[in-house]
Amino acid sequence: MDATKGPEDVATVDVHAAKDLLGSGHNYLDVRTVEEFNKSHIEKALNVPYMFITQQGRVKNPHFLAQVEDICQKDDHLVVGCNSGGRSLRASVDLLKAGYEHVTNMGGGYSAWVDSGLAGGDKPAEELKTACKFRP
DSSP: OTTTTGGGSSSSHHHHHHHHHTTOOOOEEEOOOOOHHOOOOOOOOEOOOOEEEEEEEEEEEETEEEHHHHHHHSEEEEEESSSSSSHHHHHHHHHHHHSSSSEEEEEHHHHHHHHHHHOOOOOHHHHHHHHTOOOO
């Protein structure tokens, strides 16, 4: 555990660099809500929500680290993404603090992935982007 880790310690890459990392064996950890993930996501993505939408607004998932530990090892190479890059940055900091060694944040999130034409599939990009907006 390294409590001194902060956002400045997180390596952030753009979606093209993230795609290259995923192609070289990194795992993609999608920290969006299950609803966002189910609408559209990156192929072979792992989904562990960092936040939930509740009656009171956004609430951090209290079991986030435990749920990640169930599916990822501390020495796994992870690319962390959300919708636009905010939640994934905070999640990346938490993962580094918890002892994960190889954590990379995908700047711009899934919206940037879609904007860059990387989503593919048969849905129009606008439909994917609207579907993945985080609106409490």
